[in-house]
Amino acid sequence: MTDRKFDTTCIGNAIVDVIGKATDDFLAVEGLTKSSMMLIDMERAEDLYSKMEPALEMSGGSAGNTAAGVASLGGKSAYVGKVRDDQLGAIFSHDIKAIGVSFETEKSTSGAATARSLILVTPDAHRTMNTYLGACIEIGPEDIDPDVIAGSKVTYMEGYLWDPEGGKQAFRKAAEISHAAGQQVSLTLSDPFCVDRYRAEFLEFMEHGVDILFANEDEVKSLYETDDFNTALQAVRQDVDIACLTRSEKGSVIVSNSDVYEIAAESDIDVVDTTGAGDLFAAGFLFGYTNGRSLAESGRIGSIAAAEVISHYGARPAENLKDLVERQLSAA
């Protein structure tokens, strides 16, 4: 019998990334909004893919990347997400287990294929994501194992999970179980357009259901419909216990009701592909937080993990993050 105690259980859309280079002109011609995530149907996915450069495939999915990051840091993580019993599903399943994450969600055996995101990386290293949700729409509350959630210090969920209808239900069920077991619930806002789609629901859910929020600057400003980061920061600290606000090269800010910690971004990073930066920041923070580190230390681990993932293509760590963090923290 496997151990059912985890630092973090991550719930999200299980996606294989299809990563290719693209020019800004290509984004313009295809009508894509740079640095955002757009949902597309199968027909559009095939059309866009046919126009894409040669690509490489790697497992992704926001919360999947976070679960992989926690495991690479030496933490115990589980993942809940839906793939089909197809070749891309086998790739997703292999990769998340191989890095040490517990992944037991039943694969769907009919219906849509495993989800993929066509990720266009422009020469400035920014990523523009076009996601076909596929089998992700099959997720539902029946995929939530109460023992796993009750045994997880933090249950972390991506805002993107609001897009498939069953995802929202799975999300609410998991949050209830987590809190009933005296554990904590964490949410990432995922994307400014995702915030646009679900602003009222996110705010309502945050009031009672979220202990730790992750958001980047655009997302938190979108949430409170303000152009001013500081206004958003003051608002969010009323709504959640801890907010982790990431600001790319300006570093990050960790806010609790009583404190504000500013964390500098790692310096001297040769940025290749920003995909996964927020996911790995969350992984680093949650690993630190669930292992007794201070908020500031946890934020620093988040910065180190994020810096690693943006230094190469793909949204999962390419080197062992435990060793990397130990080296970086001892060098300080």
Added chain:
Amino acid sequence: MTDRKFDTTCIGNAIVDVIGKATDDFLAVEGLTKSSMMLIDMERAEDLYSKMEPALEMSGGSAGNTAAGVASLGGKSAYVGKVRDDQLGAIFSHDIKAIGVSFETEKSTSGAATARSLILVTPDAHRTMNTYLGACIEIGPEDIDPDVIAGSKVTYMEGYLWDPEGGKQAFRKAAEISHAAGQQVSLTLSDPFCVDRYRAEFLEFMEHGVDILFANEDEVKSLYETDDFNTALQAVRQDVDIACLTRSEKGSVIVSNSDVYEIAAESDIDVVDTTGAGDLFAAGFLFGYTNGRSLAESGRIGSIAAAEVISHYGARPAENLKDLVERQLSAA
């Protein structure tokens, strides 16, 4: 109607590479021969994959990499190889077309899945390949389009194509058409163990059927069953018009009946993954050769293309080789 004239048509096993890191200990425990290619069945593929680190997927296949290289250099190339109508087949098909290669081989609609090679990259950047041939065994002479072969200055085939029975027949048919049209035939020996499997047939075929041979040091020594490179070199120049012999960091030697050219390896390369080095050398040489360059110049282009592909994971060029070669040749 598309143009049916090509610099090079490449025929080979159509494979998606599954690339992961591994230690030398892992190779030993799994009984793998470092730097070789081993054929495995589906059961072994699943077993080995389940033990592999998280991986990335990229289109590969030796001759496929060469066709992609020729296209990236600005040449006109076509590819013949068999995939199934599954997700990996769609990936293979997309990638080779997206780089500019003509690929019209009919996909199989039943039988084995698209081929994959589990490629283990050790810390010294060497690759050890474990290939499940899958749909490749369905290739046959019916996949050879006489117009394409007759319209190709060089038809290039991988020794690996001898493994599926129909591959050998396709190979012989293509060679006959090529020569009947006054064009040239090229063969790569692929792997020393592949040479072991088919030594007599390769030698017999080379006598009448091969104008340009590619081999690395181990392969050509295996072919003539000698430990001495120079002995092999003197033997091979009797058997083919041109032999391109690659020697890793020792550079390469181009041998014709009358001349021997030594080409230095590119210097200052940070070697990450040697997969595709020979394939891209062949691409560079064939691009130069079919576009009127001298043997020595063609070899230099091969070296530049090979140096690019070993500087990153994956066996296909990550940057535009035409631009790279122009920069490197003008810098000389």
